[in-house]
Amino acid sequence: MLFIFLIFEASSAILYTPARVAALAGPDSWFAVSLGDVFYGLLVLLVAVALGKRFPAQVFTEYLPEILGKIPGKLLAATYALIIIHFGSPLLNEGSTFIQLTLLSLTPPAVLDTVLAVVAIYGAYLGIEVIARENGMVFPAWALMVVLLLSLAAIDLNFSNLKPVFENGLLPVLRASLFHSGWRGEVFFMLMLYPYLNQKHEALKTGLLYLGSVMILAGTVHAVIVGVFGGPVTAHLIYPFELLVGYVSLGNWLERLEIVVIIFLIAAYSIKLAVIYHSAGIAVASTLGLKNYRITLLPIALMAIILSRVLYGTYLKLSNYLFHDWPIEALIVELAIPALILLIAVIRKKGGAPDAQQ
Amino acid sequence: MFHWLLNLFGRNRQAGGPLKKPYLVEPEQEDRVLSKKLDDNKQVLTEIFDRCEDLVMREIRIGKQGSTRALAVFLDSLVSLETLEETTTEPLQTIQAPPSGITMEWLTEAAVPNARVLIYKRWVDVAGEITKGLVALFVDGQDRALLLYAPEIVDRPVMMPQTESVARGSLDAFNENGRLNLALVRKRLHTTRLAVEKVDIGEVTKCRINIVYLKGYVYEGLVEEIKSRLHRIRIGGVLGSGQIEELIQDAPYSPVSGIGVTERPDRVVSALLEGKAALILDNDPFTLVVPTTLTTEMQSPEDYYNRYWFASFIRLLRWSSLMIALFAPAFYVAVTTFHQDLIPTDFLSSILSSHANVPFPGMVEALVMVLAFEVLQEAGIRLPKPFGQTIGVVGAILIGQVAVTAGLVSPIVVLTIAMTAVASYTLASLNLSTGLRLLRFVLIIAAGFLGLFGVMAVFTMATFQLCAVRSFGIPYLSPFAPMSLGDFKDTFIRAPIWAMRMRPRLQGYVEPVRQDLNKPRPPQPRP
Numbered sequence: 014m015l016f017i018f019l020i021f022e023a024s025s026a027i028l029y030t031p032a033r034v035a036a037l038a039g040p041d042s043w044f045a046v047s048l049g050d051v052f053y054g055l056l057v058l059l060v061a062v063a064l065g066k067r068f069p070a071q072v073f074t075e076y077l078p079e080i081l082g083k084i085p086g087k088l089l090a091a092t093y094a095l096i097i098i099h100f101g102s103p104l105l106n107e108g109s110t111f112i113q114l115t116l117l118s119l120t121p122p123a124v125l126d127t128v129l130a131v132v133a134i135y136g137a138y139l140g141i142e143v144i145a146r147e148n149g150m151v152f153p154a155w156a157l158m159v160v161l162l163l164s165l166a167a168i169d170l171n172f173s174n175l176k177p178v179f180e181n182g183l184l185p186v187l188r189a190s191l192f193h194s195g196w197r198g199e200v201f202f203m204l205m206l207y208p209y210l211n212q213k214h215e216a217l218k219t220g221l222l223y224l225g226s227v228m229i230l231a232g233t234v235h236a237v238i239v240g241v242f243g244g245p246v247t248a249h250l251i252y253p254f255e256l257l258v259g260y261v262s263l264g265n266w267l268e269r270l271e272i273v274v275i276i277f278l279i280a281a282y283s284i285k286l287a288v289i290y291h292s293a294g295i296a297v298a299s300t301l302g303l304k305n306y307r308i309t310l311l312p313i314a315l316m317a318i319i320l321s322r323v324l325y326g327t328y329l330k331l332s333n334y335l336f337h338d339w340p341i342e343a344l345i346v347e348l349a350i351p352a353l354i355l356l357i358a359v360i361r362k363k364g365g366a367p368d369a370q371q
Numbered sequence: 372m373f374h375w376l377l378n379l380f381g382r383n384r385q386a387g388g389p390l391k392k393p394y395l396v397e398p399e400q401e402d403r404v405l406s407k408k409l410d411d412n413k414q415v416l417t418e419i420f421d422r423c424e425d426l427v428m429r430e431i432r433i434g435k436q437g438s439t440r441a442l443a444v445f446l447d448s449l450v451s452l453e454t455l456e457e458t459t460t461e462p463l464q465t466i467q468a469p470p471s472g473i474t475m476e477w478l479t480e481a482a483v484p485n486a487r488v489l490i491y492k493r494w495v496d497v498a499g500e501i502t503k504g505l506v507a508l509f510v511d512g513q514d515r516a517l518l519l520y521a522p523e524i525v526d527r528p529v530m531m532p533q534t535e536s537v538a539r540g541s542l543d544a545f546n547e548n549g550r551l552n553l554a555l556v557r558k559r560l561h562t563t564r565l566a567v568e569k570v571d572i573g574e575v576t577k578c579r580i581n582i583v584y585l586k587g588y589v590y591e592g593l594v595e596e597i598k599s600r601l602h603r604i605r606i607g608g609v610l611g612s613g614q615i616e617e618l619i620q621d622a623p624y625s626p627v628s629g630i631g632v633t634e635r636p637d638r639v640v641s642a643l644l645e646g647k648a649a650l651i652l653d654n655d656p657f658t659l660v661v662p663t664t665l666t667t668e669m670q671s672p673e674d675y676y677n678r679y680w681f682a683s684f685i686r687l688l689r690w691s692s693l694m695i696a697l698f699a700p701a702f703y704v705a706v707t708t709f710h711q712d713l714i715p716t717d718f719l720s721s722i723l724s725s726h727a728n729v730p731f732p733g734m735v736e737a738l739v740m741v742l743a744f745e746v747l748q749e750a751g752i753r754l755p756k757p758f759g760q761t762i763g764v765v766g767a768i769l770i771g772q773v774a775v776t777a778g779l780v781s782p783i784v785v786l787t788i789a790m791t792a793v794a795s796y797t798l799a800s801l802n803l804s805t806g807l808r809l810l811r812f813v814l815i816i817a818a819g820f821l822g823l824f825g826v827m828a829v830f831t832m833a834t835f836q837l838c839a840v841r842s843f844g845i846p847y848l849s850p851f852a853p854m855s856l857g858d859f860k861d862t863f864i865r866a867p868i869w870a871m872r873m874r875p876r877l878q879g880y881v882e883p884v885r886q887d888l889n890k891p892r893p894p895q896p897r898p
Contacts, residue, residue, distance in 0.1 A: 112824050116710060116822055116823055117709060120821065125821075132828045132832050132835075135835055135836075143835060144835075146838040146846065146848065146853055147838045147852060149851075149852045149853060150834065150838070150848060150852040150854075268715065269713050272713055276823065279827040279828070279831070280831050284831075287835075
């Protein structure tokens, strides 16, 4: 399960955010993404695990009606189902845009969307266990590659790019980390995955491990990117990480390594989308009272493809969403509402007491 | 899945109906027993074996006095006449009959020297054993029949393995004789732990399957599962391991079965030692091993005979070959069609100049070449041996030279396909390489339409599928997914034998420890 969250981070966060973070925080972006928003992630995680412990056998959308009462609960569950479905569409768009810009510039993006969605839907259809296994297989290879590529890229690291530290005070750094925290908060999918954890008492530990490793991963990636390109340049790149790896040239023959990144990111996006579609399917099925989530997958994929085209048809729209709307939406969806729900659950004494599950 | 469709067309109506019994006896006669009168029995025999002209009924008289009539019945084609004479008819005719009269017990204990005899009283059993090649001895006044072994050996000797040859290691292989196959396994495992359970599959073929496992090493649930899956099969006839495999595999629609196929007894034994079970078949030199994972398919028995440094190197080589065999043509297609920018410029110019005269896009080129290779391969297997070389020469000239000079394909694609072909022959498992060949086509087509993204999409779907496959409960991709690091000692590398202290975690957990600390510790010279 740890791996699932890691791949979450590994895909879109590494791909899209460095530019924006660098624009906001400059040389300090490594701090913004590692230490700055760990607190936010921690809050989200604590809320999610606390809720999960109260309802260990149910997913978020299932126990909402129990906490809030039937009608408001169902309404909120439906909202969350829609939010998760929608969540998949910018992500789908991220993936297809990335593929289009790097690999297939002439292919219509809708085709890329569709293929990516089909792969993910197939994974979601096979179930969370299969996704987790696939992920467990891809992730170690991916981690190894990242370490290898980063150390190759770090040859060109220029430490003066990382100085001065906190030139403009802490405020821009905090702003950058707040902006980035939406990605860190993706740990809120724990709400939808908690019943599938095989070692539930380790949920918190897993989450903390995730946060810790992401701290290191994201921090290192951002540090190397900014260190090599410098803050101002990074801010104007679309895919700094991909470019960073493309920048590697060893002995004039080991070149064009970004293809490795592209290949792994395709796998990462497929898996991340599969998790999201799975969660969306579960959310829809539990809201509508269906026994089998699988029949909801096809309409969900269709919606995700259409939304991805209609809402985020251009890179401008996508980046506008990712960099302006998503951080605020994330704050509400990932932290505020679950925290409120937890509060209500505690007050109304719904669900098993947390220590009854030990 | 398609049941409703079949129902729609009325094709499935017979599903679940009764199967015809192998002998021409009505179901209510299943309990019919032998009569005491020899002539009655003879009458029934002629009814049961109606129109079986190779049935021999030989009347003899038991004892020197020749007082008691007896009848030896057998199928001529299955019984060795010499053995029968030596072990049955001659002793029976010369023996001194006891004064108390002839009984079945006396016959088995004193009269016939055969090592194994059976006594049956139901016609179903007696007829069944006769069809298996036993000699039935009916004695007047007895309502039971004595069944004796006097088989005609219709075997070939133990030969070298055809599909899994090794340079170093044992060279015996299973053949079509189930008894001999069992002997080859027993020969290597001198223990009472080796359990052999028999199941006959097919109402008519009665294909004998020996479920072989090591008691105390195997998870008992696995044996139960195997038996229940085998007993669930209700079929007229099966001919061999391939059909059994498809009837018991976990995922019916999956291209990989998760069942290992081998003709090497040492491979079977090493599987048994890891807590697996094997299905040894009569009439099929290929033995099924369950559960089997991708890693076991990638292991060759030779890995354990070679030095571990070298064996590890070969393992890595084999995994790389797997990747080459799978991806090389697709990669070629993707790179030449879509991602020219991925190739270094010098290399690109040579590829493009060689491709300049070819009228087809990369995908067509690669597909044609792969298909040609598949055709050659199939022809090479199917053709009678003397023609084999012709195919080789024709193939080499046709593909290697003429196709290039004629401008149909570029030399690079010939090189790619040749590498693919050679690489795919390094794989140790037949099942794996057949699955691979199919996936290769899909990948080439995907690469032709969507470049590397298509390749990756198909590959991700394929791995999703493989992650879902289980082989008798064991995930097919273990120990990669789910990950268990301890078992990596026998995947990409082959650790020294003394370092592999534990059995594979998911299969051998009943008795996890394989060995003590056996690391060689030679006496140190005095400093």
